[in-house]
Amino acid sequence: MxxxxxxxxxxxxxxxxxxxxxxxxxxxxxxxxxxxxxxxxxxxxxxxxxxxxxxxxxxxxxxxxxxxxxxxxxxxxxxxxxxxxxxxxxxxxxxxxxxxxxxxxxxxxxxxxxxxxxxxxxAGEAPPRPPQDGVGPVAPVIPSPDAARPAVPTLGTDGILRGEAMRDIRSVQLSGVPMVTHDPPPPPAARALPGEQAAHSDEPTFSPSHAPTPQTPSTAPAPPAASTAGRSAAAPRAAAPSRQPPAGAAGVLGELERDPAGVNVGDLLATVIEQAESALKRNRLEEVLRLVAGIARIEERLPEASGARRQYGIALRRICTKPVVEAIARLVGAPKHRAEATLALRRAGADAVEVLLGMLVAAPGMSERRAAFDALTQMTQGTEQLVQMLDHHEWFVVRNVAELVGELGMEDAIPALSRQLDHADERVRKAVALGLAKIGSRNAAEPLRRALRDKSPEVRMQVALGIGGRKSSALAMPLVVAMDEETDEAVQRELVLALGRIGSPDAVQALIKFAQPTGRIFGRKPAGLRVAAVEALRLAATPAAVGTLQGLSDDGDKQVRAAARAALTELKRKRS
Structure with a gap:
């Protein structure tokens, strides 16, 4: 054996x-x-x-x-x-x-x-009984059909008094004393259901001279017809106020979806909290995510100052403990869970930022790092922790966080970014220059001037690539000045295109000068620079830019003329 x-x-x-x-x-x-x-x-x-x-x-x-x-x-x-x-x-x-x-x-x-x-x-449920000797067969425990039924309370022992006092023991009618009953009165004849009046009228009565026949212990008395009818009619009215929450995560979330501010919302949210805790203990991370994201979505539909929304906020704070946030963060890299995980993490606030930053630092590969990075760009709270990470001792951490604060447009990070413009690693300086350019505010102008004088053309290129939009209008003149000093043609072209994306009056005036065949800045300009200026004027698309393009459509340089005509055709197509 x-x-x-x-x-x-x-x-x-x-x-x-x-x-x-x-x-x-x-x-x-x-x-x-x-x-x-x-x-x-x-x-x-x-x-x-x-x-x-x-x-x-x-x-x-x-x-x-x-x-x-x-x-x-x-x-x-x-x-x-x-x-x-x-x-x-x-x-x-x-x-x-x-x-x-x-x-x-x-x-x-x-x-x-x-x-x-x-x-x-x-785990946590009662296990089956083990065999007594440790190796013998286990006796199967099969519940009887009546096991799930509530036990009928007895009054006495050995069959002396049996049954339910409020249902099975009839009152004895006495002469001159009204009949006592514990059942609700029958409805009026006009409202009674078919057959119901007959059920009430046929109830037998007993007198002292006709006592009921003694019952045997093995047979409980059957309830009278009137009692059954009365109780069945009253059952829905009695059960309605104490409706139990639906079982399962789907049932609870479905009930909240149907009525997010119902009278039993507190009980339903308490059930969600218990289900989330139980799912986390069993390592069922997908169910935890489903519950948190479901509650967050319902919360977004409620008015800001409503009492129901405050209840949802309290429930989310109770659910989103550090272990729950860590569990959800592990799902952010899975494409099928990414949207829900990002929603849930955004609602978790500063704790989620802390967990995602840890993942960003410890990510073993590009895909994990990208997943944490993309999730961090969606965070709306707790991002002040990113500024502290810019002083991290690992170069790749500083690089990733510099790109991240640029994506978020965090102006509070400009001083910390400025300190990293002298970093020994060119990869860090490129990320810092790009981050400052994407922030693009007036406060970033001075650090960007320093970045435009970096010894590496790759760093200077990142500044040109990152600048754009009306928010960067304060950077137009620093870019014009940088054009005087720039010797790399590729960087020059990107600086000109950056002026077109800015599109401010100062930027357009500088582009008009660059597009002319001669000028006070460079003298005779190369055709490549003039073509880049034409493209930048198309990006600006202001009245002054369009007028200049119309004049350049007859330019003596074939490349400039063709570029101007193509730009006007594109602008006309966009307007139509």
């Missing part, structure tokens, strides 16, 4: 092999061996405090570590295997154990696959 340790080791080996799609032959061999071991006795696995027990006997083999981890991951407390289980059901058990957790709990997934003969309880 196989020992319990052998069965546990075989089971652990099967689960490990089922996680490897390429180990088909090894899976078959171990599966047959496990089936043979389970022919002799039923087995109950119990996971408690990180320790595995079979039929109440602790199993301490090091080979069980993987099995213990899978049981804990799925939130499984107990698995009861019958003697000689059906191969298909055992196969389904091993397959579900090898898979990742889903939205449904383990028992529901296993039952859905057809393995009804294997009983599973979740």
């Amino acid at each position: 196989a020992t319990l340790d052998t069965i546990a080791t075989r089971l652990a080996r099967c689960v490990e092999l089922f996680r490897d799609p390429g180990a088909k032959q090894a899976q078959k061999a171990e599966f047959r061996a496990l089936l043979g071991l389970l022919q002799d006795l039923p087995v109950t696995l119990t996971l408690a405090a990180g320790r595995l027990e079979l039929n109440g006997v602790p199993c301490t083999s090091p080979a069980l570590t993987g099995l213990i981890q899978r049981l804990d991951l799925h939130g499984v407390g107990t698995i009861a295997l019958p003697q000689n289980p059906a191969p298909a059901q055992l196969f389904d058990l091993l397959r579900v154990l090898a898979e990742q957790p889903g939205l449904e709990d383990f028992a529901a997934r296993l039952s859905g696959s057809g393995a009804a003969g294997i009983r599973v309880t979740s």
Whole structure:
């Protein structure tokens, strides 16, 4: 007869092999061996405090570590295997154990696959009774059909008084005394349902001379027809005020979607909090995300100053603990969860920024770093932590955060960015220059002048590429001055295009001069610079820019003439 340790080791080996799609032959061999071991006795696995027990006997083999981890991951407390289980059901058990957790709990997934003969309880639920001797068969515990019914209170013992006092024991009518009843009065004849009046009128009465026949202990008296009718009519009215919250995450969220400010919103939100805590304990991260994102979406629909919205805010603060935020942040890299995870993290505020920054620093690859970066660009609270990260000792952290504060347009970060313009690593200086250019405010003008004098043309190029929009109008003249000093033709062209994106009067006047064949700034200009100026005038699209383009459409230089005509055609197409 196989020992319990052998069965546990075989089971652990099967689960490990089922996680490897390429180990088909090894899976078959171990599966047959496990089936043979389970022919002799039923087995109950119990996971408690990180320790595995079979039929109440602790199993301490090091080979069980993987099995213990899978049981804990799925939130499984107990698995009861019958003697000689059906191969298909055992196969389904091993397959579900090898898979990742889903939205449904383990028992529901296993039952859905057809393995009804294997009983599973979740962690924290009462496990099946283990055999007394540790190895004997487990007696199945099958609840009777009446087990779920509420017990009828008894009045006395041994059948002296039985039944329900308010329903089954009739009042005795006395001469001159009105009949006493605990049932609601029948409705008026005009409102009574068909047959209801007859039910009330046919109720038998008793007198002292006609006492009821004594009842045997084995048979409880049947309720009178009038009582049944009256109670059924009153039941909906009594149950309506105390409606219970719907079961399951989908049910609760659906109820809140239908009536986000209902009278029972507090109870429903309390249920959501409990479900989120339970899902986190079972490592069901997708369900945690579904609950948090669902509540956040409903909250956005409510008026700002409403009492219901405050309730949702309190519920979200209670749900979004640090472990919950960390769990949701792990899903931000999955495309199917990215939108919901970003919404939930944005609602979590400063804690989410802290967690995402940690992920950005520790990201092992580009995809993980990009996922954390993109999520951080959507944050609306807690971004002041980014400024402190600009003084980080790791160059790549400073680079990533410099790009991030530029995307967010954080003007508070300008002093910290300015300090990094002298960083030894050119990659950091490029990111800092781009970040300052994207902020593009008047306060960024002086640091950008310094960046435009950097020894690296790549750094100067980042300034030109990042500047644009009416918000950067204060940078027009610094760019014009930089054109005098710039020697790299590629950087010159990007600076001219930046002036076109700014489109301020000062920028347009400078572009008009650059587009002319001769001028006081450069003398005879190269055709490439003039063509870039024509393109920039098209981007500016002001009346003065359009008038200049019309004049240049007859220019003596073939390239400039063709560029001006193409620009006018494009502007005309956009207006039509």
